[in-house]
């Protein structure tokens with residue numbers, strides 16, 4: 001193993017309402033996320049616990065066990081598959097003597113590395129600071145106790161106050177900058193919204209093939225890559241179906257246990273999706289965990305408040321399950337799913353015509369209603 005690659009031990013909690021299977025699946029995903037920030041998982045631990053320990057999450061005895069493991073394996077990171085408070089991080093680091101990360105840190109790091117446009121960079125910084133701000137409390141308390149005097153602000157508390165104000169100011173500034181960028185985009189969006197055209201949003205788990213579908217449908221040159229969170233910016237392309245223009249939006253991919261601050265700040269990026277008429281919920285059907293990934297995506301769709309829009313489930317990467325297009329028809333007949341769906345391969349361009357066919361009624365209905373947006 002390359003000595004420059006940090007070795008990570010992963011720690012997951014199995015809480016009262018969870019099965020071991022669920023915890024392991026989440027840990028497996030975390031392994032992929034760590035890979036994306038150039039770390040290497042060397043093993044994982046699952047701690048069964050009814051409630052999280054407020055001071056160090058897993059309890060002191062278990063922490064000592066992790067320390068022994070860290071020493072024995074010379075691990076560089078211990079990554080917890082949870083969201084930790086700063087005091088938990090400090091308490092855990094004090095015992096383990098290595099870098100402690102939580103799931104949010106890893107996700108923010110990936111997003112920061114992937115962000116290309118100014119808007120995406122600002123959104124992520126905003127999410128990160130919003131995550132950190134409430135976590136500053138407690139830190140000052142502890143430091144100010146060291147100052148001794150009662151009733152006066154200790155140096156720790158003053159430091160905390162300065163840090164808090166700096167973060168608040170930065171958050172304010174970022175919001176202004178994002179507003180500015182949004183204003184620039186507004187005109188383009190207004191034209192699209194005012195038009196009678198149908199708007200389709202591609203939503204789904206990261207790596208499901210949303211950008212690949214976008215590319216096939218619109219011929220727009222979007223970034224496609226076999227990595228988590230390849231797309232961080234919403235991109236809009238258009239296509240003509242029976243002489244009618246439709247707009248298609250590619251969006252950022254989802255994962256389970258996404259820090260809520262990130263979902264919140266990505267709402268602006270996902271605005272195009274929020275304003276769409278139909279959702280294509282893209283699923284990698286070759287992924288053995290596709291059902292869970294569908295549920296996660298549905299939950300995020302719900303948190304965006306767009307669950308009542310028509311949703312077409314687009315099962316992609318069917319070429320990884322069946323060998324030829326001829327077999328597809330037989331497979332389709334066997335495949336049972338309770339919502340409207342279509343089986344496609346963006347890579348082989350199988351069933352793309354069928355996918356388009358499915359939205360034809362919406363295009364017609366759209367024109368009949370004569371949709372005009374204010």
Ligand SMILES: Nc1nc2c(ncn2[C@@H]2O[C@H](COP(=O)(O)OP(=O)(O)OP(=O)(O)O)[C@@H](O)[C@H]2O)c(=O)[nH]1
Pocket residue numbers: 204205206207208209210211212213223224225226227228229230231232251252253254316317318319320344345346347348
């Ligand atoms: N075999 C196969 N691979 C596909 C298909 N569609 C996409 N891929 C591959 O899957 C990987 C992810 O594709 P993307 O289109 O970047 O996925 P995405 O959903 O946009 O991912 P994020 O932007 O990370 O959310 C790439 O390596 C694609 O080449 C398909 O139909 N079949």
Ligand SMILES: [Mg+2]
Pocket residue numbers: 210211212223224230231251
């Ligand atoms: Mg993409």
